[in-house]
Amino acid sequence: xxxxxxxxxxxxxxxxxxxxxxxxxxxxxxxxxxxxxxxxxxxxxxxxxxxxxxxxxxxxxxxxxxxxxxxxxxxxxxxxxxxxxxxxxxxxxxxxxxxxxxxxxxxxxxxxxxxxxxxxxxxxxxxxxxxxxxxxxxxxxxxxxxxxxxxxxxxxxxxxxxxxxxxxxxxxxxxxxxxxxxxxxxxxxxxxxxxxxxxxxxxxxxxxxxxxxxxxxxxxxxxxxxxxxxxxxxxxxxxxxxxxxxxxxxxxxxxxxxxxxxxxxxxxxxxxxxxxxxxxxxxxxxxxxxxxxxxxxxxxxxxxxxxxxxxxxxxxxxxxxxxxxxxxxxxxxxxxxxxxxxxxxxxxxxxxxxxxxxxxxxxxxxxxxxxxxxxxxxxxxxxxxxxxxxxxx
Amino acid sequence: xxxxxxxxxxxxxxxxxxxxxxxxxxxxxxxxxxxxxxxxxxxxxxxxxxxxxxxxxxxxxxxxxxxxxxxxxxxxxxxxxxxxxxxxxxxxxxxxxxxxxxxxxxxxxxxxxxxxxxxxxxxxxxxxxxxxxxxxx
Numbered sequence: 001x002x003x004x005x006x007x008x009x010x011x012x013x014x015x016x017x018x019x020x021x022x023x024x025x026x027x028x029x030x031x032x033x034x035x036x037x038x039x040x041x042x043x044x045x046x047x048x049x050x051x052x053x054x055x056x057x058x059x060x061x062x063x064x065x066x067x068x069x070x071x072x073x074x075x076x077x078x079x080x081x082x083x084x085x086x087x088x089x090x091x092x093x094x095x096x097x098x099x100x101x102x103x104x105x106x107x108x109x110x111x112x113x114x115x116x117x118x119x120x121x122x123x124x125x126x127x128x129x130x131x132x133x134x135x136x137x138x139x140x141x142x143x144x145x146x147x148x149x150x151x152x153x154x155x156x157x158x159x160x161x162x163x164x165x166x167x168x169x170x171x172x173x174x175x176x177x178x179x180x181x182x183x184x185x186x187x188x189x190x191x192x193x194x195x196x197x198x199x200x201x202x203x204x205x206x207x208x209x210x211x212x213x214x215x216x217x218x219x220x221x222x223x224x225x226x227x228x229x230x231x232x233x234x235x236x237x238x239x240x241x242x243x244x245x246x247x248x249x250x251x252x253x254x255x256x257x258x259x260x261x262x263x264x265x266x267x268x269x270x271x272x273x274x275x276x277x278x279x280x281x282x283x284x285x286x287x288x289x290x291x292x293x294x295x296x297x298x299x300x301x302x303x304x305x306x307x308x309x310x311x312x313x314x315x316x317x318x319x320x321x322x323x324x325x326x327x328x329x330x331x332x333x334x335x336x337x338x339x340x341x342x343x344x345x346x347x348x349x350x351x352x353x354x355x356x357x358x359x360x361x362x363x364x365x366x367x368x369x370x371x372x373x374x375x376x377x378x379x380x381x382x383x384x385x386x387x388x389x390x391x392x393x
Numbered sequence: 394x395x396x397x398x399x400x401x402x403x404x405x406x407x408x409x410x411x412x413x414x415x416x417x418x419x420x421x422x423x424x425x426x427x428x429x430x431x432x433x434x435x436x437x438x439x440x441x442x443x444x445x446x447x448x449x450x451x452x453x454x455x456x457x458x459x460x461x462x463x464x465x466x467x468x469x470x471x472x473x474x475x476x477x478x479x480x481x482x483x484x485x486x487x488x489x490x491x492x493x494x495x496x497x498x499x500x501x502x503x504x505x506x507x508x509x510x511x512x513x514x515x516x517x518x519x520x521x522x523x524x525x526x527x528x529x530x
Contacts, residue, residue, distance in 0.1 A: 310440065312394065312466040317408050349438065381408045385421045386437070386464035387444065 006367045007323045010208075010360030011156055011185060011301055017210040017361075020256040024212060027051065027249035037246045038237060048248045055255025062258035063183070063204065064193030065219045071238045072251055075216035076184035077107035079203035080150075082218050082242065083180045084111040086228030087148045087201070088120065094176060095145035101125045101133050102343040103158075108150050108182055121145070129345050130294030131160035138170050146177040153192055154185035157340040157356060158293030159301030161190055168198040178226055184208055184216075188261035189269075189298045194219050200226045204258075206250070210361065211257030215250035218242075268361070273299035275359050275368050280304070282372035286379050292341055292354055302357045305341070306379050308388040311352030317378035318355070322371045325356040396467055397501040403471035407463075421474070422460040424448050432519025435512040441465040443473050443516035449485055449524055456480045461516075468502040469509050475500075476517060487521045489514055 016024075026032040027048070035044030037052045053067070060067045073079045088098070100112055102124050112122045123141045127133045133151060142149075149171050154161055164181055171179040178200035186192045187209040194202050199221065206215035220226050220241065228241055235243040276299050283289050288307030306314065315326050326338075337351035346354070357371065396404065407421050423431075424446035433444035443465065448458040459480040461473040479490045491499065493510045502510060 308437070308464070310464055310466060313404070313408070313470060316394075316396065316404060316467045349440070352440075378408065385407055385462060385470060386442070387423075387462040 005319070005321055005323050006370050008357045008359060008363065008367065008371055009323050009325055010363070011159075011356065011358035012325055013207045013213065014210045014360055015362070016207075016212055016253065017257060017260055019260065020211055020253050023256045024249040024253040027252050033248055033252075035248075037248055038235070052246055052248055052251045055251045055253075058255035058259040059204065059217055060219075062187060062262050063202065063219065064195045064197075065202070066195070066222065068222055068239075069194070069219045071218045071220055071241050072246055073216045073218055073242060074214050075207070076105075076182060076203045076205035077216075079205075079216050079218035080105070080107040080180075080182055081111050082228065082231055083201040083203060083220075084108065084115070084148065084150060085231055086241070087178055087180070087226075088115055089229035090227045091147040091178075095143075095147045096120045097123070097143055097145035097147065099123045099125065099138060099141045099146060099149045099151075099177070101127055101151055103127050103131060103133075103155055103160075103340045104150065104152055105156055105182055105184070108152070112150070126343060127160075130296060131155055131158045131292075131340075131344055132294075132296065133162055133167075135163060135166040135170055138167055142170065142174050142177055144176070146174065148180060149177050150180040150182070152182040152185075154183070154190055154298050155293065155340065156185050157338060158303045158344070159185075159297030159358075160293045161296055161298060164192065164199065165197050171200070172198055185298070187258055188265065189300045191265070194221070195223070198224070200224055201228075204254075206254035206257055209257050209261045212250055212253040215247070215254040217254065269299055272359050272363070275363055275365065276300070276302050276357075278365065279357060279368045279372055282369075283375060286376055290346075290350060292344060292346065300359050302359075303341075303354055304357075305346060305350040305354040307350070307353075308386055309353045309379055309382045310386070311337075311349075311354070313382055314353055314355070314378060317382060318374050321374035322357075324371075325358075326352075326354060396471075399475075400467055400471040400500045400502075403474040404467040407470050407474045420460065420477070421462060422446075423462065424458060424460050428457075430520055430524040432516055432521065432523050434515030434519055435465075437464045441469055441509045441512045443469065443513050445473070445477065445480075445516050445520040447480065447485075447520055447524065454485060456483050456485060463513075465509060465512075466506070468500055468506055469513060472496050472500055472502075472510060472513050473516075476513065485521055485524045487518045489517055 033048045035048040037048040039045030056070045057067045171177045180201040182203045184205040202219040204217045207213040290305045292303040337348045341351040435442040444462040446460045450457040459477040461477045463470045463473045
């Protein structure tokens with residue numbers, strides 16, 4: 001595809017890495033592993049099954065899990081739903097209280113709201129201005145009725161990293177609350193070790209890490225004896241937790257992508273951190289620019305708000321040049337300010353005028369410079385139209 | 394959000410600091426001096442604010458130049474720019490060159506944005522009111 005704009009929306013999705021696409025393609029043809037991995041009575045199914053299990057091991061190795069912990073799903077949204085509803089259903093006799101945070105992804109918040117409609121009690125923790133949930137807040141909210149704490153590792157809008165080790169220790173001490181971590185944004189960006197941290201359940205996504213869309217996994221700790229009630233029945237695949245014929249090519253793609261994500265991680269993190277600093281330095285010079293999420297975020301994501309700029313116009317002015325996300329959800333009438341940024345204390349205007357830049361494997365310094373130039377030009381001109389001046393003009 | 398060609402053209406022209414019409418007299422900015430009048434409406438804090446400045450010629454008493462400032466969505470900026478362009482040569486009167494409904498249709502603004510376009514109209518009428526006493530004298 002030939003495009004003229006710079007792609008800085010890697011937190012939304014990433015292109016499939018060419019070696020990943022090649023391995024996936026091998027599973028789709030008559031000559032390849034097209035068999036049903038559940039049909040192990042013949043060589044076609046056996047071959048597909050071997051590839052799925054190899055991919056399972058690759059995914060597990062990338063996140064410090066055992067292969068047997070990994071349940072294939074269609075993506076992090078399904079994984080989050082399976083974790084929350086599955087735990088709620090299985091452990092409902094032990095208590096009906098869940099703890100989560102206001103800044104979680106909708107695929108966590110919406111299942112929690114649905115459980116509230118079914119009579120459950122949910123505590124929504126408010127993070128500090130930098131987006132961090134203090135483990136002391138969780139400790140204070142834990143009760144004998146708490147069966148699940150669901151908090152994300154890396155926030156998808158701000159890149160803020162939560163202290164999973166401290167949260168896991170708290171849940172372990174409680175003796176009853178299981179910890180579910182949405183780690184959709186983590187792989188390839190911020191190391192996470194499912195086993196060493198003592199996480200009970202962890203949601204993973206392939207397409208955020210140069211794998212295919214429509215592929216994901218839920219790690220369910222067998223060692224810690226975590227149980228779930230399935231959402232889908234019929235066939236008994238995936239420890240009977242997620243029935244249905246496995247998509248061999250999707251699993252293979254996710255495994256390949258996760259194996260690649262771990263390679264040369266440190267130098268890549270350093271390189272991307274340099275890109276983030278380069279962009280932040282250029283944007284900060286405009287004046288009236290605010291960093292959302294503080295400084296404890298992943299290097300791949302920069303979320304900033306601009307004073308004296310209307311959000312929809314800012315996006316319209318920069319969108320011909322840069323592919324990015326905004327801190328708002330577009331509707332036909334207006335843009336709903338980001339609930340994540342509002343939870344961090346940003347007012348509606350600043351939440352609406354935020355831009356999320358996310359960088360990846362194919363981002364170069366020239367892309368950053370082009371983006372900085374486009375945003376600086378747009379902000380300066382929109383402030384001028386609004387009767388305000390940028391600091392640099 | 395998708396914008397029609399007209400909205401995109403007027404928004405882009407304004408955002409690049411130019412008037413969209415043939416002359417330099419109607420782009421974003423302000424006017425001052427004798428014969429200049431100003432009207433504004435809306436609130437930045439609430440998301441939409443528009444100001445029109447116009448220069449009124451003595452005889453015949455027509456709008457010689459109009460400039461605008463706007464804090465708002467691309468539809469608001471584009472409509473304000475279009476009005477500033479089409480004001481030149483018109484007599485000083487409260488009515489817009491086109492009704493708000495017609496402007497909404499011309500720029501294909503969603504109906505939910507009607508309120509924002511009414512703020513543009515309010516700013517226009519405020520500018521015309523500011524000029525009206527001079528007409529009496």
